[in-house]
Amino acid sequence: MIHRYSIIKSISRFARNVVDCQTYTRKLKELGVEVRFEREQISNMDPTADFIFSILAAMAQEESHSLSENMRWRYKQNFKKGIYRMGNNRILGYDMDEDGKLIPNLDAWIVSHIFNGYSQGKGLTELAKELNALGVKSKRSGNPFTADRIYNMLQNERYIGDTLLQKNPPKDYLTKTPQIGIPYKSYYIKNSHQGIVSREVWDRVQSRITNQKKRRDEKIYISGDQVHFLYGILFCGRCGAPYTRRTVTTRQKTYYKAWNCRERQKGKNGNGCKNPSVREEVILQKIAEASGTKSFCKDSFDERVEKIIVSNGEVQVIPKNID
Numbered sequence: 001m002i003h004r005y006s007i008i009k010s011i012s013r014f015a016r017n018v019v020d021c022q023t024y025t026r027k028l029k030e031l032g033v034e035v036r037f038e039r040e041q042i043s044n045m046d047p048t049a050d051f052i053f054s055i056l057a058a059m060a061q062e063e064s065h066s067l068s069e070n071m072r073w074r075y076k077q078n079f080k081k082g083i084y085r086m087g088n089n090r091i092l093g094y095d096m097d098e099d100g101k102l103i104p105n106l107d108a109w110i111v112s113h114i115f116n117g118y119s120q121g122k123g124l125t126e127l128a129k130e131l132n133a134l135g136v137k138s139k140r141s142g143n144p145f146t147a148d149r150i151y152n153m154l155q156n157e158r159y160i161g162d163t164l165l166q167k168n169p170p171k172d173y174l175t176k177t178p179q180i181g182i183p184y185k186s187y188y189i190k191n192s193h194q195g196i197v198s199r200e201v202w203d204r205v206q207s208r209i210t211n212q213k214k215r216r217d218e219k220i221y222i223s224g225d226q227v228h229f230l231y232g233i234l235f236c237g238r239c240g241a242p243y244t245r246r247t248v249t250t251r252q253k254t255y256y257k258a259w260n261c262r263e264r265q266k267g268k269n270g271n272g273c274k275n276p277s278v279r280e281e282v283i284l285q286k287i288a289e290a291s292g293t294k295s296f297c298k299d300s301f302d303e304r305v306e307k308i309i310v311s312n313g314e315v316q317v318i319p320k321n322i323d
Helices: 018-030 050-081 108-120 124-134 147-153 199-218 263-270 280-291 298-304
Strands: 004-008 033-037 093-096 103-104 164-165 187-189 235-236 243-249 254-261 307-311 314-319
Touching: 018 050, 033 314, 050 103, 050 187, 093 298, 108 124, 199 235, 235 243, 254 263, 280 298, 280 307, 280 314, 298 307
Parallel strands: 004 033, 235 307
Antiparallel strands: 093 103, 164 187, 243 254, 307 314
């Protein structure tokens, strides 16, 4: 006997792909829950439901894909014309007027303090401590400032009055994860609004950040004097951050090398990236398979591999365009 039921407007509102639709309706059926789809006039209790769901859910999936492509095309055309929306007003130091333009507000001094301090040689942690001592909170979360938060602000072009549109790879319409292997074009709009930081200070800050990155990379070695060949090649398929190398110690006191998302390391309070780490031996084997060799070959790697993406533990090797 059916004790519960749920009425859904349409299959496209319930799930955006065939697998999810069938999986969830079957599980609910096993629990005695009837799912009625109003528009399609079908129930998961119908003996022919699986077959009909396969057809209708596939149509819903294609409809979702078509809408996604149309929206992407419309955004692209608007970006070319300089038409865009900033979305929510969550940029520290700015308010948004009725036309969607960013206007510096009373918190602009915080931005100036950060940029001027860093350009004059202060460290990220030092700046965070100064702001926290003054009781300044992050606008987005209301939490105290951290070095990571300040580091991200120092690279936000909006603080000099510019806007970079389409910063990140477009997201897959089903998984909502970045399609890192898909080519895309960014659009840079100069003087789109009033800046808080002068371009002279901005240039000094970016120069220092670049130099800091170079010095950091020089400290990453594989055998005394070589940077590991996977750095700058291996990226997270969930958030787009680079993967970093670490040594894992097992309970049996054995060791192995693994790579994990750099943003995962920031997740001590639960807000880091959830993409799992991957053993180095697995990555090397995937590279060998993609290169058509039985085992990893450094020469073949340099010649053939453009980028490597890790998504939910799966390793995707993106080859170079070889003429």
